[in-house]
Amino acid sequence: MSPTFTMSAGRPAPLGATFDGDGVNFAVFSEHARRMVVCLFSDDGKDEIARLDLPERDGDVWHGYISGLRPGQKYGLRAHGPYRPDEGHRFNPHKLLIDPYAKRLTGHPVWNDALMGYRADSSRADLTFDTRDSAPFMPRCVVEDPAFSWGEDIAPRTPAKDTIVYEAHVKGLTWTHPGVDAPGTFLGLASDAMLEHYTKLGITAVELLPAQAFLNDRFLVDRGLTNYWGYQTLGFFAPEPRYLDRGRIAEFQQMVARLHTAGIEVLMDVVYNHTGEGNEMGPTLAFRGLDNASYYRLMPDPRYYVNDTGTGNTVNVDHPMVLRMIMDSLRYWVEVMHVDGFRFDLCSTLGRVGEGGFDRGAAFFDAIRQDPVLTQVKLIAEPWDIGPGGYQLGAFPPPFMEWNDRFRDTVRRFWRNDPGTAPGLADRLTGSATQFDHSGRPATASVNLLTAHDGFTLQDVVSYDRKHNEANGEDGMDGHGENFSHNLGVEGPTDDVSILRARAQRKRNMMATLLLSQGTPMILAGDELGNTQKGNNNAYCQDNEISWIDWSQADDAFLDFTRRMIAFRKAHPILRQKLFLHSRERAIDGLEDLFWRRTDGQPMSSSDWEDPALSCLCVELRTASGTPLYGATETAIFAVFNAGEAERITLPEVPEGMRWVWEVDTTRPDALPGACCGATVQMPADAVAVFVTEVQP
Structure with missing residues (x-):
């Protein structure tokens, strides 16, 4: 093993491999391990050049510090402890381990039986113990400095x-x-x-x-x-x-x-x-x-x-x-x-x-x-x-x-x-x-x-x-x-x-x-x-x-x-309202904001809802306060979801000076929106239609 690396006590936090400008602190949690080893690898990741025990343990965190180590250093872990599967313990120091806090991996494990902690060809296999080194088949962890020049990065924080x-x-x-x-x-x-x-x-x-x-x-x-x-x-x-x-x-x-x-x-x-x-x-x-x-x-x-x-x-x-x-x-x-x-x-x-x-x-x-x-x-x-x-x-x-x-x-x-x-x-x-x-x-x-x-x-x-x-x-x-x-x-x-x-x-x-x-x-x-x-x-x-x-x-x-x-x-x-719409008066303003209607314009009854053949839903959505939501025009939307045959639909009444315009018709996706509507419209079969109120010109 190379004598050029010296491990000192280091700190129990943060966990993982942390570069501080002068070296790297290693901290690994294990409650039941008896010994924790950091393995260092050559620049190309092929050769294991050092094995160093983490010298200190605070509670269940093993830690140590290597001065002079830089970002880019490839490493892995080996943990010593009991191999007693019947007690829940599966320590095997012949297996190179990924640091759970590693900020980068060089790749993926290459499948080989050496990755198993047990001898795969044995009866009651997982109770056996395998001594093959898994390092040739494991990716390497990489010490990283995650500092990044974010400039004026601003999170959108979209509601x-x-x-x-x-x-x-x-x-x-x-x-x-x-x-x-x-x-x-x-x-x-x-x-x-x-x-x-x-x-x-x-x-x-x-x-x-x-x-x-x-x-x-x-x-x-x-x-x-x-x-x-x-x-x-x-x-x-x-x-x-x-x-x-x-x-x-x-x-x-x-x-x-x-x-x-x-x-x-x-x-x-x-x-x-x-x-x-x-x-x-x-x-x-x-x-x-x-x-x-x-x-x-x-x-x-x-x-x-x-x-x-x-x-x-x-x-x-x-x-x-x-x-x-x-x-x-x-x-x-x-x-x-x-x-x-x-x-x-x-x-x-x-x-x-x-x-x-x-x-x-x-x-x-x-x-x-x-x-x-x-x-x-x-x-x-x-x-x-x-x-x-x-x-x-x-x-x-x-x-x-x-x-x-x-x-x-x-x-x-x-x-x-x-x-x-x-x-x-x-x-x-x-x-x-x-x-x-x-x-x-x-x-x-x-x-x-x-x-x-x-x-x-x-x-x-x-x-x-x-x-x-x-x-x-x-x-x-x-x-x-x-x-x-x-x-x-x-x-x-x-x-x-x-x-x-x-x-x-x-x-x-x-x-x-x-x-x-x-x-x-x-x-x-x-x-x-x-x-x-x-x-x-x-x-x-x-x-x-x-x-x-x-x-x-x-x-x-x-x-x-x-x-x-x-x-x-x-x-x-x-x-896209935050509050739920309900077919009842809202405590916030005493106004109704949701109306379910039959195709003839009348309110839906219990028997209507219980009809298994019901295939056309007509719903009117209103603003919570009855005032326009944008552009001083919109107070309501009327949407029809018709999975059945074509039907004649009666539109809800609107206040004087307002009218319904037909904005969405899934049977005519290329048609220009904004067609004026009378009191009734012919709703196509298997379609969605949306009508919006606007002030009459």
Whole structure:
């Protein structure tokens, strides 16, 4: 070993490898380790040039300082301790480990049996002990100085009521775009061509699928596939290496700065509920080898893992140091990388307490709610996991917003004309008050979506009756079985003009419904372009043409329609209110603001709502005070959602000097808005129409 490195005591905080201008402080948490070693590597990362024990331990934090060490130094960890799987301990110093606080990784593990802490060819394999060195197959951690010249970077801080989220995959969005430099990278995501697309479309926030360093699962690699989505995190502080064009974390910061300049927020899909190490048969890459019994929730027989996530393990958020790691990670991405919020994968898992179920007062939520940094950014929960009582839509505490899968399913079923779906759509149009109107939560708590990365694209919702996941190699057993989709006559691609016309119409109806609903809309990147995944509703492993957005096949007509619907939403604040609308007097001003009407103009009765054949919803939205909202003109909007046959619609009466104008008709997407209306109008079949009041000239 090289004698040129000397380790002194250092400090127990901050955790990780921290450059202070003169050297690097290392601090690593492990409650059950007996010895912690830092391994230093040559500049090219190939040769292990030093092993140095962390000399001090304060509580459960091992620490030491190496003077003269600089950013760019490659390193890893080795932890000594008991190898007693039957007691929950899996220490193995022959395995090079990733520092959980590493700010950059050089790449991904290369699959080899040496990555396992046990001898894979043995009976009761995970109880055995493997002595092969895993270092040749492991990526290196890299010491980084994350300082960045932000200039006058200003976070957009877009209010939730004005937010339109755009869920995107870093590579999939940019890979085939002809105008993008460095496609497939963070820099490509913020290229001039992409900024132009975002701003013309009108979205206000890009939500990135996992961009923290993640694992390529062995079973996928063995099948010639890859972990495309990224829901197998290995480094909660490190950007995903494949998205770095030149291997610099500043590329992520540059992306954020450029998006901020365009007024667009950056949200991150983060996975703190599990890691990529899997169950007891998984590799020893980081957390398992550093302190298995602390980082993971274990069964009463601690050889085995609690699996509320369906991935083999569950992160032990009950442990204060594990919770600290999550909080440190979130603050790092906000304060150092300047992101504007997070979407939490399987967030119900983070709210599980001990061996019990979900608790909205769990330590994770309490830590978030008291944090002066994190309460200033957007927080979005995926409100379910696969554990007992895991579906918790509407149960999360403020300030969390939540993905609303009931919005997705109800809108799809209504436009498929399923019987009895109209009352559900009425609730979705008004912010899903049944789920969210409590505890002072705003209507914007409902993140409304038609589609997401997990499931069909919007084009596939109207093109396929069933999933086509053959390329995944799982015999069609993966992915949702019920998608509430309809191919409108032919499964998949067709040249039939009538079917193509019907599909285009249904897409317009669904997009219009999304953008006319109270709540926070989210659009899946590519839906505005008519992107298809060829019927694959679980493309998590498809880093190829199935998942990449094909810009050469963009549906320009639907793109234009989506742009105009976003602009319409922005122009009419009545569609994006913070307070819930109700068909009753409001305590705030004593005025009604929501009216449900029959096609003949009369108020809806209980029997009307109970009719399973109801397929035409007519709703009038008024301002809270009865005064104009903008431009001294608008006081009301009347919207019709007709999944049935053509009907004659009676418009509500308006005050003297006002009139209704027809602004949106999904059957005539190219027609100029603003047509004057009489007392009644002929409402087309299978269509959305919107009328706005204006002062008569």
